Amino acid sequence: MAVFFLRRFLQTVVVLLLVSLVVFLGLYAIGNPAEILLPDDATAAERDAAIRSLGLDKPIWVQYGVFLANALTGDLGTSFVYNTPSITLILQRFPATLELALSALFIAIAIGAPLGLYAGLRPGTRLDRAIVTGSILGFSLPNFWQGLMLILIFSIGLGWLPSSGRGETGTIFGIETSFATWDGIRHLILPATNLALFKLALVIRLTRAQVRETMPLDFVKFARAKGVSERRILGVHVSKTIAAPIVTVLGMELGSVIAFAVITESIFAWPGMGKLIIDSINRLDRPVVAAYLLVITFMFIMINLVVDLLYTVLDPRVRLGGRT
Amino acid sequence: MSALLEVEGLKTHFFTRAGVVKAVDGVSFSLAEGEVLGLVGESGSGKTVANFSILGLVDPPGRVVEGSIRFRGEDLVGAPISRMRKLRGRDIAMIFQDPMMTLTPVLRIETQMVETVLAHEKVSAKAARDRAIDVLARVGIPSPAERIRAYPHQFSGGMRQRVAIAIALLHKPALILADEPTTALDVTIQGQIIAEMQKLVAETGAAMIWVSHDLAVVETIADKIAVMYAGRIVEYGRSGDVIGQPAHPYARGLLDSIPSRTTPGQHLNQIPGMAPSVLHLPPGCAFQPRCRFADAACAVPPPIVDTGEDRWARCVRPLAPEAAL
Numbered sequence: 001m002a003v004f005f006l007r008r009f010l011q012t013v014v015v016l017l018l019v020s021l022v023v024f025l026g027l028y029a030i031g032n033p034a035e036i037l038l039p040d041d042a043t044a045a046e047r048d049a050a051i052r053s054l055g056l057d058k059p060i061w062v063q064y065g066v067f068l069a070n071a072l073t074g075d076l077g078t079s080f081v082y083n084t085p086s087i088t089l090i091l092q093r094f095p096a097t098l099e100l101a102l103s104a105l106f107i108a109i110a111i112g113a114p115l116g117l118y119a120g121l122r123p124g125t126r127l128d129r130a131i132v133t134g135s136i137l138g139f140s141l142p143n144f145w146q147g148l149m150l151i152l153i154f155s156i157g158l159g160w161l162p163s164s165g166r167g168e169t170g171t172i173f174g175i176e177t178s179f180a181t182w183d184g185i186r187h188l189i190l191p192a193t194n195l196a197l198f199k200l201a202l203v204i205r206l207t208r209a210q211v212r213e214t215m216p217l218d219f220v221k222f223a224r225a226k227g228v229s230e231r232r233i234l235g236v237h238v239s240k241t242i243a244a245p246i247v248t249v250l251g252m253e254l255g256s257v258i259a260f261a262v263i264t265e266s267i268f269a270w271p272g273m274g275k276l277i278i279d280s281i282n283r284l285d286r287p288v289v290a291a292y293l294l295v296i297t298f299m300f301i302m303i304n305l306v307v308d309l310l311y312t313v314l315d316p317r318v319r320l321g322g323r324t
Numbered sequence: 325m326s327a328l329l330e331v332e333g334l335k336t337h338f339f340t341r342a343g344v345v346k347a348v349d350g351v352s353f354s355l356a357e358g359e360v361l362g363l364v365g366e367s368g369s370g371k372t373v374a375n376f377s378i379l380g381l382v383d384p385p386g387r388v389v390e391g392s393i394r395f396r397g398e399d400l401v402g403a404p405i406s407r408m409r410k411l412r413g414r415d416i417a418m419i420f421q422d423p424m425m426t427l428t429p430v431l432r433i434e435t436q437m438v439e440t441v442l443a444h445e446k447v448s449a450k451a452a453r454d455r456a457i458d459v460l461a462r463v464g465i466p467s468p469a470e471r472i473r474a475y476p477h478q479f480s481g482g483m484r485q486r487v488a489i490a491i492a493l494l495h496k497p498a499l500i501l502a503d504e505p506t507t508a509l510d511v512t513i514q515g516q517i518i519a520e521m522q523k524l525v526a527e528t529g530a531a532m533i534w535v536s537h538d539l540a541v542v543e544t545i546a547d548k549i550a551v552m553y554a555g556r557i558v559e560y561g562r563s564g565d566v567i568g569q570p571a572h573p574y575a576r577g578l579l580d581s582i583p584s585r586t587t588p589g590q591h592l593n594q595i596p597g598m599a600p601s602v603l604h605l606p607p608g609c610a611f612q613p614r615c616r617f618a619d620a621a622c623a624v625p626p627p628i629v630d631t632g633e634d635r636w637a638r639c640v641r642p643l644a645p646e647a648a649l
Binding site (some may be wrong): 216217218219221222223224225226227228229232236237240241244314315316317 | 409410420422426428432440443477
């Protein structure tokens, strides 16, 4: 166990180092932020002063060194645009994105798992085919188009739900969240649904395939031969068996939902990290982009770790440490 | 004494795209209380499907199309699922072939045993657990109180099969259906399990159908033997009679195929060819293409011929006793 965590820690350090290097080089290659930050009528002297104050006059390896040294002390740089620490900017937006992502994942599981279960138990029936066809739509229609259609139908056409912004937030247990107010929940529904659609299709597919794979196995038949009720066979034997692979995939998906909420956040003007990163890229706000990517990388690593730990809970045959 | 189980004219067919597979095609036999029947045949002879039919566990596209299965006088064919669920595990228990596959890998032995008790009896979880530990001890699991907390993968194949047997014995069933329970095990473990089963069946007075392709195994445990070929019983009789003087050429061939029965160095007699596809059975006797005694008379469906006391064969000309051995 201790070996497992030590190895994971070292891996994390190496991955973060590599990512920081790639990110830094990439951002350097995009262009000089001074060009965008400074007004067009700035004098040459003002330009030099600005460049020097941002540390952009130094060679790239020195810049990277400074960045790394600061990062080790927890300082991921100060935004060129907002003049606040970039990590603070990101963490301010993080709850909004997390809220959106968790809602989307919840919708995907709450609707997708029962549908997938049903379809897997009755393959070839009309409802099964309808579910599978629906999931193909979820997979193949572009996310942004789905978002626009949701707005067109539910905001403009029917006028049921608001199409942009986060609405009124309240606090629950000291955390600022949309769940606290009805207005907040109303604002959350459309973007969360938009973000959920793709994952919903994935959950349906995955659950269906897992159920179809598990039902013909001998242990299901043996459980029946014991006189155990069909409900218990599904609810305990089959569910627990298929939980491990589904949790693994969804864990990874949680990361990607958070990281790639960018499109949904842009369409619905959701004030989360995705919108911040798009704005920052447009303005070449290097420290924010770098900090964002490092935070996301770190988050992926952490989710991975949690999934691995969960796996040992769900499947007793799995042991940590990779020893056999 | 009336029979515990009477199977009559049982037909279980599978309706596949390629055609109707008549896996079991007119099987009849009866079983007295406490009697052990060995159901023997090659792969695909329908012996396993016959066993599953009794418990109503044949998966689609297969189903019982004809015949009756009377258990204590009650016909199980067409019995509602709720009734079957009550019988399964309580009155009729089943042991499967592969102990690696029959226990749910992600659940503790305890969970799987306790749920079996609770499926049929309203007792406390504690009482169910005590009973489970008790039965585990009886099938020879050392320190059952601790081992019951383990997961299936923490047991060896033989131990796992013992657990499966323990589960089957939880409710003292009147009938145990054993589907090749020793096939997947090492030879030494095989012997142990067979001895264990013999002892337990004698103790509890349960009747048993032991399905196997291995005549040598069946010989040691069964009172009666039914030899199946292509969905039908081709020979039936007391264990000693069938083994000692097989009347059907197929039964004879099966016996001759066992290496230990011929003296070393002697050529091993074998049945040529392989079991026919049940999709395309030859007309007349199904065994005819592989039978060295076959002639023109075999082109019609063979009659059932009494070949002695309480034994019969489905053959135009069963082997006379002196022809065997």
